[in-house]
Amino acid sequence: MKHKQQDPLEKERFLRSKLDEYHVDVPDFPMKSEKTKGDRLIAFLASPTENPLEKLILTVNGVTMLKLAPIGLVMGLTILQFLIFF
Amino acid sequence: MARERREEELMTAYQAGDRDALDAIYWLMKDSLYSFLYRYTRDEQLSIDIVQDTFVKLQQHKHQYDPAMGKLKPYLFQIAYRLMVNKLNRRKKLKSFFPSLVPITKTSIDMADRMTIREAIGKLPPKQRAIILLYYYHDLPQEEIAVILEIPLGTVKSRLHHGIHRLKALLGGDFLEA
Structure with missing residues (x-):
């Protein structure tokens, strides 16, 4: 690293040694020409996201609840139809 | 110093229509921009996107750069920094509304x-x-x-x-x- 005049880090040998440890591996990626809005939308939709059901999958009760939820939903809808039409 | 002069010369050549000069600027500046963005965000994909967007902006506004106003390196860093701040702010807002829609941060x-x-x-x-x-x-x-x-x-x-x-x-x- 280049030393500058009145460098506030000049006397901070330990800090500089720590900062020097932080190397970045630069991946190989090309320059892109102008991106269209469609490209941006596809990139956004294709980016990995957090699974909203992950917390449920981690516990036995959560998995059981996930399995039973569709049955409960169907039963609820059936009862609702009975109440409306009969 | 020589490298800086070379960057400015390349930019002038690009402004005059030399496409190869833009490629040369990209290979000269890419690593430096990426390292700054990665150390700041610790997000590989975001850093790549911002470097690419910085060069898209440079292409869109290539005639706005004036060597008399300053060097090319801080000019590109300024574009990248603005893009990064905007993206991080947008991501923060998105996270507050839809927590599960925010892309996972890949850090190694x-x-x-x-x-x-x-x-x-x-x-x-x-x-x-x-x-x-x-x-x-x-x-x-x-x-x-x-x-x-x-x-x-x-x-x-x-x-x-x-x-x-x-x-x-x-x-x-x-x-x-x-």
């Missing part, structure tokens, strides 16, 4: 000792972090950092000073020589 851990400095830099307030990174890793003078971040020179000096103290406190090492 190489060594335990690097973790310490990475974490310490990550824990710095964003405004101090940008200054420490630009000053130490990119050899930029405080005047150019002020231009990139669009803040007064005095603010750069004080944030650099506070950033160094904060970093030392976070690392908690032996600073007897300081």
Whole structure:
């Protein structure tokens, strides 16, 4: 690293040694020409996201609840139809 | 100095229509821009996107750059910094409305000792972090950092000073020589 005049880090040998440890591996990626809005939308939709059901999958009760939820939903809808039409 | 003059010459050539000059600028600046963005965000994909977007912006507004107004390196860093701040703000807003829609941050851990400095830099307030990174890793003078971040020179000096103290406190090492 280049030393500058009145460098506030000049006397901070330990800090500089720590900062020097932080190397970045630069991946190989090309320059892109102008991106269209469609490209941006596809990139956004294709980016990995957090699974909203992950917390449920981690516990036995959560998995059981996930399995039973569709049955409960169907039963609820059936009862609702009975109440409306009969 | 010679490298800086070369960057400016390449930009002038690109403004005159030389497409190869743009490729040369890209290969000269890509690593430096990516390193700054990655150290700031610790997000590989976001850093790649911003480097690419910076060059898209450069292409869109190639005639706005005037060598008389400043060097090319701080000009590109300024574009990248603005894009990064906007993207991070947008991501923050998105996260508050739809927590599960925010892309997962991919960070790689190489060594335990690097973790310490990475974490310490990550824990710095964003405004101090940008200054420490630009000053130490990119050899930029405080005047150019002020231009990139669009803040007064005095603010750069004080944030650099506070950033160094904060970093030392976070690392908690032996600073007897300081």
